[in-house]
Amino acid sequence: METGLFLLFASIAVVCGVNVVVQRHPINSAISLIGVMGSLAALYLLLGAEFMAATQIVVYAGAIMVLFLFVIMLLNAGEEPKGGRSWPARVLGIPLLIIFLGVMSFLIQRMVPETDQVVFGAFLKGDPKSIGTLLFSKYLLPFEVTSVLILVAILGAVVLARKEID
Amino acid sequence: MNFFLLSALKAAVVAAALLTTLAYLQWIERKVIAHIQLRMGPYRVGPHGLLQPVADVIKLLTKEDLLPSHANRFLFLLAPFLAVALALTSIAVIPFGPQVDTLAGETYMQLTDINIGILFLLAISSLGVYAVAFAGWASNNKYALLGSLRAAAQMISYELPLALALAAPLLMAGSLSLRDIAMTQSGHAGNWMIFQMPAPQIVGFLIFLISAFAETNRIPFDLPEAENELVAGFHTEYSSLKFASFFMAEYANMITIAAITTTVFLGSWHPVFPVEWGSNFVPSIIFAMAGALALYHGLNFYRKRDRMTLPVFAVAFFGLALLFAIPAVQTYLLPLFWFLAKTGALLFLFIWVRGTMPRFRYDQLMQFAWKFLFPLSVVNLLATAFLVAVFGE
Amino acid sequence: MDGVPLSWFLILSAILFTLGVAGFLFRRNLITMFMSIELMLNGVNLSFIAFAYKLDQVDGQLFAFFVMVVAAAEAAVGLAIILTVFKNRSTRAVDEVTSMKYCPRPVNPQRIAEWSLRGCNG
Numbered sequence: 001m002e003t004g005l006f007l008l009f010a011s012i013a014v015v016c017g018v019n020v021v022v023q024r025h026p027i028n029s030a031i032s033l034i035g036v037m038g039s040l041a042a043l044y045l046l047l048g049a050e051f052m053a054a055t056q057i058v059v060y061a062g063a064i065m066v067l068f069l070f071v072i073m074l075l076n077a078g079e080e081p082k083g084g085r086s087w088p089a090r091v092l093g094i095p096l097l098i099i100f101l102g103v104m105s106f107l108i109q110r111m112v113p114e115t116d117q118v119v120f121g122a123f124l125k126g127d128p129k130s131i132g133t134l135l136f137s138k139y140l141l142p143f144e145v146t147s148v149l150i151l152v153a154i155l156g157a158v159v160l161a162r163k164e165i166d
Numbered sequence: 167m168n169f170f171l172l173s174a175l176k177a178a179v180v181a182a183a184l185l186t187t188l189a190y191l192q193w194i195e196r197k198v199i200a201h202i203q204l205r206m207g208p209y210r211v212g213p214h215g216l217l218q219p220v221a222d223v224i225k226l227l228t229k230e231d232l233l234p235s236h237a238n239r240f241l242f243l244l245a246p247f248l249a250v251a252l253a254l255t256s257i258a259v260i261p262f263g264p265q266v267d268t269l270a271g272e273t274y275m276q277l278t279d280i281n282i283g284i285l286f287l288l289a290i291s292s293l294g295v296y297a298v299a300f301a302g303w304a305s306n307n308k309y310a311l312l313g314s315l316r317a318a319a320q321m322i323s324y325e326l327p328l329a330l331a332l333a334a335p336l337l338m339a340g341s342l343s344l345r346d347i348a349m350t351q352s353g354h355a356g357n358w359m360i361f362q363m364p365a366p367q368i369v370g371f372l373i374f375l376i377s378a379f380a381e382t383n384r385i386p387f388d389l390p391e392a393e394n395e396l397v398a399g400f401h402t403e404y405s406s407l408k409f410a411s412f413f414m415a416e417y418a419n420m421i422t423i424a425a426i427t428t429t430v431f432l433g434s435w436h437p438v439f440p441v442e443w444g445s446n447f448v449p450s451i452i453f454a455m456a457g458a459l460a461l462y463h464g465l466n467f468y469r470k471r472d473r474m475t476l477p478v479f480a481v482a483f484f485g486l487a488l489l490f491a492i493p494a495v496q497t498y499l500l501p502l503f504w505f506l507a508k509t510g511a512l513l514f515l516f517i518w519v520r521g522t523m524p525r526f527r528y529d530q531l532m533q534f535a536w537k538f539l540f541p542l543s544v545v546n547l548l549a550t551a552f553l554v555a556v557f558g559e
Numbered sequence: 560m561d562g563v564p565l566s567w568f569l570i571l572s573a574i575l576f577t578l579g580v581a582g583f584l585f586r587r588n589l590i591t592m593f594m595s596i597e598l599m600l601n602g603v604n605l606s607f608i609a610f611a612y613k614l615d616q617v618d619g620q621l622f623a624f625f626v627m628v629v630a631a632a633e634a635a636v637g638l639a640i641i642l643t644v645f646k647n648r649s650t651r652a653v654d655e656v657t658s659m660k661y662c663p664r665p666v667n668p669q670r671i672a673e674w675s676l677r678g679c680n681g
Contacts, residue, residue, distance in 0.1 A: 006563040010571050017575050020598055021582035026590045027303070031241075033594050034296070036575070040601055043568065047612045052620050054285035056604075059627050062292025064597070064634045066299070066322060071638045072590060073303055073315060075645050093585060097577050104573040108566050116613060117562030125617045127281055128342055131624070134617055139625075146628045153632035160639035 002046060002120050009046075013039040024079045026072045030065060037061040048123025051131050172268075176277055177258075184257055188417045189219040195517045202521035213475035229406040234306055237403070241304035246404065246411035249297035253418035256290040259283045260425045261348050263435045263501030275435075275501065276345060283344035284336060287426060288329055291381060295321050297415070298390075298400050305403035314400035316528055317383060317390030323535040324380035324387075330543035331374040334550040335359040335367055335430050338558070348434035358433035364557035365550040371431045373543050375515075378423040380535070382416060385520040389528050424512040425505075432508045435501035449490040449503045457483030568609040575602030589641050593634070600630045 016035035023029045037060045044053040135143055193208065193215065200207030208215025233242065263275030280286055295318045302314020338359065339347040351357050360371045380387040390400065401412045428434060437445035457480045463469065464476030490499060526534065575598055582595030604623040611619025665674050 002563045006567065010567070013571065014574055014578075017578040017598060020591075020594055021578055021586070026588060026594070027238075029591050029594050033597060036598065036601060040605055043571075043605065044608055046563070047568070047608050049608045049611065049620050049623075050280070050282050051285070052604075052608060052623055054282050054289050055624065055627065057289035058285065058292050059631060060597075060601070062289060062295070063322070064631055066292075066295050066318065067634055067638055068590065068594065068597075069296075069299055070315065070318070071642060073299070073311065075590075075642070094581070097581050100580075101573055101577045104577075105570050108569045108573065112564075112566040112569060112613070114564055114566070116565040118565050118568065118609075118612060119562040122562075123612050123615070125615075126611075126620060128285075130617050131620060134621055135624075138618075139621055142625055146625060146632075149629065149632050153635045157635045157639040160636070160643050 002118065005046060005120075006043065006118075009039040009042045013043070027069070030068050030072060033068075034061050034065050037065065046120055047118060047126075048121070049126040051126055051128045172273055173277070176273070180257060180277055181254065184254065184418065184421065185414075187421060188414055189223070191417050191421065191513065192222070192413075193219050194513075195520070198514065198517045199521040202518070213478075214472075223410070226406060226410040231406040231408070232403070234403045237306045238304040241300045242403075243408075245297050245301035245304060246408040246415070248300070249294070249415035250411045250418070252290050252294050252297065253415040253422065256287055256422045257418075257425065259286055259344055260422070260429055261345050261434060262505050263498070266498055274345065275498075279343055279345045281341070281343045284332055284342045284347075284430075288325070288332070291325060291328070292322075294381075294419070301404070301412070302400040305400075307403050310400050310402045313390045313402070317400055320383075320387060320390060320528075320531060320535075321381055323532055324377045324539070327373050327535065327539040327543040328377035328381060330540070330547050331370045331377065332430060334365070334370045334547050337547075337550050337554050338362060338365060338367075344429055348429055348436075351433040352436050354440050355433065355438045357436075358431065360431045365553040367431060367546075367550070369542070369546050370550070371427070373539055373546065374427060374431065375512075376539065378427065379516070379519065380531070382419045382423055382516075384420065384516055386523045386525045387531055389525055389531065420513065420516055421509070424509045424516065427512055428505060428508040432512075435505040437500070437504050446496060446500060447491075449500065450487045453483045453487035453490065457481070457487060565609055565613055569606060572602045572606040572609065575599070575605065578602075589644065593637055593641070597630060597634065600626055 013036050016032040016039065019032035020029045020036065023032065037056060041053040041056040041061070044050075044056060196218070197207040197215070208218040211218045211221050233239065258277040259280060261274065261276035261279070265272055265274050298314050298321065299318045302310045302312075302317075305311070335347065336342060339350045341347065347359075351359055351362070355361065359367050361368075379385075383391055401409055404412060437448070439445050460476050460483060461480035464472055464480060466472075469476070489495060490503065579595045579597075579599030579602060582598065583592050586592055586595065604626055607619045607623040607626070609619075611617060611623075662674065665671060
């Protein structure tokens with residue numbers, strides 16, 4: 001059953017990922033990216049990370065992508081014109097990326113043996129209690145630093161995007 | 167196999183109940199608002215207008231289904247589906263009662279209990295923004311786009327106080343699962359989260375309720391979809407079944423948020439006073455009183471129209487009173503009664519506020535969220551955390 | 560086989576990362592480039608959580624959590640920058656944001672034509 005679920009959500013993720021890159025209009029890319037994030041949330045559930053799956057939907061698909069969608073709708077970003085790229089990019093770009101992917105897959109298959117299986121329900125530490133305990137004990141400093149980071153981001157976004165008051 | 171069958175049966179029952187309640191919630195709303203405004207409401211279509219929802223459904227289904235020119239077809243069709251699907255999904259984690267013995271085995275009166283129940287509900291409400299945004303964008307209509315962007319901005323602004331007000335009872339319950347939260351409120355009304363020591367959640371309840379009004383786009387926060395602003399907002403270009411879907415989604419959202427409020431703040435299915443003090447007789451007494459009232463008004467000489475219908479209702483109410491007195495059925499029906507009574511009271515509050523209050527202007531709405539509700543909910547969370555840390559178990 | 564091999568999750572993560580890189584390098588629209596960055600970050604998150612499963616520690620999930628937080632902050636500031644660029648230049652193609660490009664004027668007059676084609680002017 002896990003294999004079927006994994007293949008279903010992985011194929012949705014890959015198809016939506018290709019769609020993000022290929023579509024002309026940014027709004028179709030945004031919707032495909034939401035699809036990627038949703039299917040990744042389902043894969044996190046398979047890996048026993050239920051808190052991360054819910055957080056992925058709430059933060060990524062529910063807030064960050066809404067931000068993207070707002071910007072696309074407000075800017076009325078139209079379709080991208082077919083542009084010129086330099087000839088190295090056109091000729092070597094995609095083959096290089098495929099070679100990169102091939103090397104990564106080979107290394108992964110080498111390092112992670114085939115016997116490491118993911119069974120749904122085998123990883124029980126993904127519940128909010130264990131994440132919270134670790135977050136506030138071992139990773140307390142990164143937690144506080146990210147709160148400062150978010151404050152900086154809020155200030156930056158507000159200053160950049162406001163209207164000039166004359 | 168038994169588990170799947172039982173789950174499918176529970177899902178079918180809950181879905182059917184929710185859809186029927188949706189339709190008749192609309193009738194109740196029209197009647198209550200009418201009586202607040204000193205008029206009668208739907209009266210002719212059936213006895214006291216009870217068949218009005220059926221007439222509305224037939225009307226909406228037989229209207230012409232339009233697709234505006236140059237509209238984004240995929241998003242135009244996706245938006246109402248998304249709205250209804252999300253609205254009906256969140257009812258899956260809400261507990262209606264304790265564990266009961268059915269013919270197919272022991273089961274909880276809840277479709278599924280996930281240990282991140284509250285996060286699941288927040289995730290579903292975050293995704294609800296997309297239905298509104300896509301509806302406005304796909305309509306290729308500037309009024310619809312502006313209305314939908316305003317509605318989306320309103321929904322994401324009020325999600326923050328909603329989530330923070332929900333976080334405070336979690337500190338006292340110690341778990342994110344809705345079943346555990348409901349279990350910690352057993353006993354008497356003093357154990358409900360809204361009254362529970364060490365940190366009674368009265369402020370949190372009010373913040374949650376106000377954010378719930380804003381999340382479901384109800385008055386006083388319904389500027390994005392009001393008829394005299396922006397030409398009906400984001401569903402301007404929708405007709406027939408898609409329009410009906412948006413309304414279904416709005417009422418389903420209302421019912422779901424009232425159910426969540428009941429579960430988290432008002433003690434879910436637990437009775438107001440414990441069973442030892444006789445709370446098992448409360449439903450029977452209430453229904454018997456309703457039946458007596460209906461009978462009294464039905465036998466009134468001057469109400470010629472109601473001579474048939476009100477005595478029939480009286481008989482129905484007496485039948486329900488007798489039903490609630492049977493001990494064998496009480497294990498299922500009593501928790502359900504208390505849950506529905508509390509949810510119904512909250513829904514009546516939603517409808518009452520709609521009939522009574524004016525609506526906020528958009529900038530007043532956003533200022534209220536960011537400058538008042540959000541800091542207040544943070545202070546509420548901090549105060550609860552302090553009290554739980556110092557006085558808690 | 561009673562489960563999914565873990566290497567499949569990591570290969571999926573590599574595929575998503577590669578797609579993100581492809582989108583970032585080959586698209587000219589600023590917003591699509593941003594979305595490719597988010598795609599890359601999502602691929603990396605999947606990798607972190609897969610390794611958390613393998614090593615039986617929750618720390619991997621916490622790393623993914625921090626990546627999510629940083630991505631949120633970055634998306635907010637980046638989109639504000641995109642809005643500002645659009646307001647000031649009315650363009651969304653990244654090729655045309657060239658006012659600060661380092662362009663030493665070529666000595667050879669024959670190369671001035673291709674110099675101005677690259678977006679350098681004055």
